[in-house]
Structure formats: C-alpha cells, structure tokens
Amino acid sequence: MTPPNGRNTGPDNHGEPGGPSASDRGVGRARPDTAADPDSHGAPNSHGDPAGRRHRARPSAPPGPALSAAPAPSPAADAPPRWRELLGPEHRGAALVMAAGVLVGAINIYLASSLLPTTVADIGGERLYAWGMTVYLVAMVIATMLVSRSLARWGNTGAYAAGFALFLAGSLVCAVSPGMPTLLVGRAVQGLGGGLLSGLGFAVIRTALPRRLWTRGNALMSAMYGVGNFAGPALGGLFAQFGSWRTAFALMAVVAAVCCAAVVRVVPRGGRSATPGPVPFGSLALVTAATTAVSVTGVLERAWAMALGIAAALVLTAAFVAYERRGPVRVFPAATYRSDSPLKWVYLTLALLSFGVAVEAFVPLFGQRLGGLPPLAAGFFGAAVSLGWSLAQIASSSVTRAGTVRRLLVAGPVVLATGLAVLGLLQRADAPLALVAVWVPVLFLAGAGIGAAYPHLSVAAMTSSADPGEGGRAAAAIATVTSLATAFGTAVAGVLVAVGGPAPLGQARWTLLGFAVICATGTFTARAATAGARAKARAGAGARPAAAADQDPAPDAPATPARRGV
Numbered sequence: 001m002t003p004p005n006g007r008n009t010g011p012d013n014h015g016e017p018g019g020p021s022a023s024d025r026g027v028g029r030a031r032p033d034t035a036a037d038p039d040s041h042g043a044p045n046s047h048g049d050p051a052g053r054r055h056r057a058r059p060s061a062p063p064g065p066a067l068s069a070a071p072a073p074s075p076a077a078d079a080p081p082r083w084r085e086l087l088g089p090e091h092r093g094a095a096l097v098m099a100a101g102v103l104v105g106a107i108n109i110y111l112a113s114s115l116l117p118t119t120v121a122d123i124g125g126e127r128l129y130a131w132g133m134t135v136y137l138v139a140m141v142i143a144t145m146l147v148s149r150s151l152a153r154w155g156n157t158g159a160y161a162a163g164f165a166l167f168l169a170g171s172l173v174c175a176v177s178p179g180m181p182t183l184l185v186g187r188a189v190q191g192l193g194g195g196l197l198s199g200l201g202f203a204v205i206r207t208a209l210p211r212r213l214w215t216r217g218n219a220l221m222s223a224m225y226g227v228g229n230f231a232g233p234a235l236g237g238l239f240a241q242f243g244s245w246r247t248a249f250a251l252m253a254v255v256a257a258v259c260c261a262a263v264v265r266v267v268p269r270g271g272r273s274a275t276p277g278p279v280p281f282g283s284l285a286l287v288t289a290a291t292t293a294v295s296v297t298g299v300l301e302r303a304w305a306m307a308l309g310i311a312a313a314l315v316l317t318a319a320f321v322a323y324e325r326r327g328p329v330r331v332f333p334a335a336t337y338r339s340d341s342p343l344k345w346v347y348l349t350l351a352l353l354s355f356g357v358a359v360e361a362f363v364p365l366f367g368q369r370l371g372g373l374p375p376l377a378a379g380f381f382g383a384a385v386s387l388g389w390s391l392a393q394i395a396s397s398s399v400t401r402a403g404t405v406r407r408l409l410v411a412g413p414v415v416l417a418t419g420l421a422v423l424g425l426l427q428r429a430d431a432p433l434a435l436v437a438v439w440v441p442v443l444f445l446a447g448a449g450i451g452a453a454y455p456h457l458s459v460a461a462m463t464s465s466a467d468p469g470e471g472g473r474a475a476a477a478i479a480t481v482t483s484l485a486t487a488f489g490t491a492v493a494g495v496l497v498a499v500g501g502p503a504p505l506g507q508a509r510w511t512l513l514g515f516a517v518i519c520a521t522g523t524f525t526a527r528a529a530t531a532g533a534r535a536k537a538r539a540g541a542g543a544r545p546a547a548a549a550d551q552d553p554a555p556d557a558p559a560t561p562a563r564r565g566v
Contacts, residue, residue: 083394086209086216093266094208095220100259101160102201102221104167105140105194106228107235108252112136112187114236115245122245125180130299134292135184139191140198141291141483145284145331147199147476148469156204157267163200164260167193171253175246186249193256199479203472206462208268218458219397225482226390226447229360230383237379280329283320287331290316291484297491303498310491317484332477333470343464343474345529349413350457350478351485352522353450356416358489359515360385362497363443366511369504370427371436384440388447389454396452405456406530412453413522419446420519424512429505453526460529492518 086095116132143163150159166189173186201221209217239248290313297309324330325337335341360382367378399405423442428435462475496514500507 081212081216083216086213086220091209091213093262094204094268095217097160097259097262097266098201098204098208098217099220099224100255101163101197102224103228104252104255104259105198106225107232108167108190108194108228109133109136110229110232111236111248111252114233115240115248118240118243119183119245120180122243123177123179123183125183128180128184130296131184132180132187134295134299135188136191136194137295137483137487138288138291139188140195141480141487142284142288143192143195144199144476144480144483145287146279147196147203147479148473149279150196151200151203151472151476152469155269156200156207157263157269159196159200160204160263160267161260163193163196164256164263165193166190167197168253168256168260169193171249171256175249175253195479195483198483199476202458202462202478203476204267206468206471206475214462215397215400215455215459218462219393219455222454222458223390223393223451225357226386226393226451229357229386230390233379233383237375278329280327280331282323282327283329283331286316286320286323287480287484290314290320291487294487294491297494300494301498303495306491306495306498310488310495313488313491331473331480333465333474335464335470335474336477341464342529342531343461345525346457346460346464347477347481348525349409349453349522349529350461351481352413352519352525353416353454353457354482354485355489355492356420356446356450356515356519357385357389358486358493359420359511360443361490362493362511363439366427366504366508367436367439370429370508371431371433371439373436381439381443384443385447385450388444388449389451390447392448392451393455394451397455399456408452409456409526409530410523412449412451413519413526415449415452416446416522417449417516417520419443419449420512421516424509424516427505427508427512429503457529489515 085091113133116129119132120126120129147159150162153159154162170186170188170190170193173189174183175186177183177186201224202218205214205217205221236248239245293309293316294313297306297313300306300309321337324332332347333343335343336347337344363382363385364373364375364378367373367381368375371378373381396408399408419442423439423446426435426438426442458475458478461478462471464474465471493511493515496511497507500510
C-alpha cells in the first residue's frame with residue numbers, strides 16, 4: 001500500500017521495530033492479477049517471463065477473488081493517525097479511563113511519599129515508615145503479573161472494575177487509618193489495584209483501539225507515568241503543607257469511584273477467555289522476593305549492606321528467568337526466551353529506560369544541597385525529567401517510517417545517558433544560580449530520550465505475537481518491567497549516594513555518572529532489538545506463505561487476503 005506522498009513504513013506484520021513495509025516487500029498492493037496467481041512472487045512463468053512483468057502487461061485482466069474480498073485501501077488509511085482520532089468521540093471514553101488507571105497508580109507512588117512524614121507525625125509508627133513504599137511497590141509488581149489472568153477470567157470491563165475497586169478500597173482504608181499497621185494494609189490493597197490498572201492500560205489497548213492507534217495509545221499510557229511523577233510530589237506536598245493527608249487519600253478514592261462507574265459505559269467488552277490459565281505461583285514467589293529485597297535495600301544505611309541486598313535481588317531475578325524458561329506456566333510470553341526473538345531485547349531496553357527515571361527522586365536532594373534551592377523549586381527540578389519524557393512521547397508517537405523508528409529506538413538510551421552524564425559533570429559545590437538553571441534543559445533532554453523510544457518499544461512488545469493470548473501477555477508485561485526496573489533504579493541510586501561519601505558533590509556525581517553508564521548499555525540492547533526484528537522480517541519475506549499464516553489482522557479490519565499479505 002503506497003500513498004502518493006511516500007511509502008508505508010509502519011510496523012511489520014510481527015510488530016517489530018524496523019521491519020520492511022508492505023511496499024518494501026512488494027506485497028499487499030492493489031494488484032488483483034497476482035493476488036490469486038501462484039506465479040505472482042516473481043518466479044518465471046510458463047512463458048519464461050517474470051510473473052509480475054506479465055501481469056503488468058495486461059492490466060485489464062479481470063479481478064481475482066482477493067480483490068473482491070479485499071478492496072485496495074485508500075492512501076488515507078496509511079496516513080499517521082491524529083491525536084484527535086484517539087481522543088475523538090469514538091475512542092475518547094476508553095482512552096481516558098485507561099489513562100486514568102495508569103495515572104492514579106503512578107501519582108500514588110509519589111503522593112504517598114510526600115504525605116508519609118506528616119502521616120507518621122499524626123498517627124505514629126516511625127519504625128514502619130520505610131514499609132509504606134515497600135508494600136505498595138511489592139503489591140504493584142505482583143498485580144502487574146496477574147493482568148493477563150485477570151483479563152482471561154473477567155474480561156476488559158470486569159478486570160478494570162476490579163482494579164478501580166481495589167484502589168478505592170485501599171485509599172479508604174488509608175484515609176481512616178488509626179495507626180501505621182492499618183495504613184500499611186491499605187497501601188498493599190492500593191498497590192494491588194494500581195498495579196492491575198497499570199498493566200491493563202497497556203494490555204487492553206489491543207482490543208479497545210484499532211491497530212493504527214496503538215502507538216498513540218501507548219504514548220498516552222506511558223506519558224501518564226511522567227505526569228504522575230510530576231503531579232504526585234506536588235499534590236502530596238500541597239496536602240502535607242496543610243496537614244490534610246487523610247483528605248488526599250479520600251480524594252484518590254473519589255477519583256477511583258468515578259472511573260469505576262465509567263468503566264461499564266466506555267471500556268469495550270471482550271478479552272475474556274473460556275479457559276483462563278493457571279496462576280504462575282512459582283514466578284510470583286520469585287519476583288515478590290526480588291522486589292522485596294530491592295525495596296528493603298533502599299532503607300539500609302551502609303553501602304555494603306545495600307550492595308548485598310541488590311545482589312540478592314539480582315540472584316532472585318535470575319532464578320525467576322531460569323524458572324520461566326523451563327516452567328509450563330509463565331508470566332512473560334514464550335517468545336521472550338527464544339533465541340531468535342527480539343522481544344527480550346525490547347524488554348531490556350524498556351527496563352534500562354525505566355531504570356533511568358529513578359534518578360529524578362534524588363535530583364531535588366542535589367538541588368537543595370548544591371544549588372541552595374528551596375524544597376518546592378528543587379521538587380520541580382526533579383520533575384523536568386518527567387516533563388521531557390511526556391512531551392517527547394507525544395511527538396514520537398507521530399513517527400511511522402520504519403527507518404526513523406529504528407533510529408529513535410537507538411537514540412533514546414543515548415540521549416538519556418548523555419543528559420545524565422552532562423548533568424553529572426555540571427555539578428558544583430555552591431553552584432551559582434546561572435549554572436543551576438542549566439540543569440533544567442539537561443534534565444528535560446534526558447527525559448526526552450525516554451519518551452522518544454518508549455511508545456515504539458511498547459508497540460513492538462504488544463505486537464510480538466499473532467496469538468492474542470501471547471500478545472496480551474506481552475503487553476501486560478510492559479508494566480511489570482517498568483515497575484521492577486524503577487524499583488531497582490531507586491535501590492542502585494541509594495548505593496551510589498552512599499558510595500559517594502558524605503560530601504553532596506561526590507554523592508551527586510557518583511549517582512548521575514553511574515546512572516549514565518548503566519543507561520548507556522541500552523544502546524546495545526536497542527541495536528539488538530532492531531537487528532533481530534530486521535532478521536525476522538527478512539526471513540518472513542523469504543517465506544511468504546508462512547508470514548501470511550502468522551499475520552495478526554488489525555482489530556478494526558477483516559482478515560482479508562490482501563491484509564494477510566502485508
């Protein structure tokens with residue numbers, strides 16, 4: 001399908017970044033003569049001429065069955081979709097509810113961290129302070145791993161209603177908590193709801209939106225993490241300023257109730273399976289242990305103890321991968337563990353980008369100690385990463401040319417690592433205001449690196465399999481990878497701060513430069529993802545019948561022969 005102003009270079013039939021388009025492979029075009037002809041792949045026919053040349057010589061031949069079954073799409077169908085299509089009357093309700101689900105989970109991470117000092121001062125329980133974040137993160141990661149099972153059992157609307165109901169109940173428990181133990185129970189229930197909603201935001205896109213809007217939808221969902229990182233500390237600080245921490249939790253309950261009521265009206269039904277798979281208890285146990293280890297690491301004081309905690313978490317994560325490779329019941333799709341699939345490299349790149357986000361939790365600390373900023377201004381400095389992330393995703397989701405997508409995937413980790421490295425080199429003790437002001441665009445640039453690649457990586461994961469069950473599992477795993485990577489990033493940042501010594505300048509440089517080195521490895525995983533996708537696409541182009549059988553038809557169009565040929 002080739003529009004007049006250029007070729008179609010959207011995702012290939014496997015959804016991998018960088019696959020050749022339909023026009024690149026010479027298939028999927030409006031060529032009725034060749035649609036039903038076994039010689040139409042360019043092999044010499046009985047007259048000794050290439051079949052394509054023979055058919056072009058007689059354009060008046062009667063149309064074959066494929067044409068009558070699949071009219072040639074118009075050029076407008078191949079044009080990049082506009083944001084107003086996603087947010088228009090047809091899809092607005094579903095898109096906003098899905099985005100709200102991701103947003104309430106993301107906001108609540110940082111909202112609660114800002115409220116906890118005021119909460120502890122009111123109800124006591126200082127010795128349990130650190131567990132306020134730990135139980136939420138652990139519960140959130142567990143819930144993201146149960147998304148595909150929830151969809152199979154309850155469908156789109158049922159799973160969303162369950163997610164908002166859990167978040168509502170947890171928020172109410174927090175709002176009326178008489179003591180810290182009760183608050184921790186509420187935080188755990190909140191985490192289950194927030195994790196389920198975060199995973200559903202990516203998984204339900206496959207059935208709630210047409211294929212052409214998946215990149216826009218993923219950009220909107222992942223941008224909510226950035227908005228949450230920006231709005232959470234601001235709202236938490238505002239309510240904490242007036243001692244109204246109970247009101248903040250009550251407000252979150254009201255938002256969840258409104259969204260829960262809207263689910264039945266706007267979220268498309270579907271997604272339920274007649275035979276929901278068993279719960280992967282072994283995988284859940286290992287990931288829960290790994291998340292707990294890395295979360296507890298963040299509250300340890302000595303560098304060696306932190307390093308030991310991270311090492312234990314890494315060992316548990318490796319055990320999880322080994323168990324998944326051999327186990328009959330998995331959390332991640334089977335393609336993740338195949339040597340010929342680029343999906344593992346897609347997930348690793350997503351993890352390294354999400355890992356880099358954790359540094360923004362420490363930017364306010366450096367701003368106050370090195371730049372002399374007041375707490376409110378320092379908090380907004382940290383939010384510059386999230387702002388760059390969110391705005392870059394909006395722009396990046398407009399890109400459809402395969403070559404440009406490949407370049408964005410590789411450039412994302414490079415830009416992120418470069419921004420962090422430059423920021424580390426700009427750190428000075430008692431930095432003048434003019435130098436501190438330069439930090440903002442550098443932080444914005446680092447965040448833009450995340451946003452440039454994230455939506456395309458998400459779509460690559462979502463469309464990695466033609467099987468709806470595996471595709472849904474791949475989409476739900478995006479939230480699992482993001483949550484785990486952010487938890488690891490926070491723990492590693494704590495270790496680097498401790499290694500930097502007592503001086504704030506050493507802490508800042510060790511943290512920022514250390515993160516730059518780690519995030520730079522995403523360049524290699526992104527290259528492996530794009531290289532694997534191109535190899536898979538070339539193999540598919542050489543075996544067209546197999547590729548046709550493996551095609552995942554767009555949800556908004558019938559599975560016609562012409563579409564299967566793309």
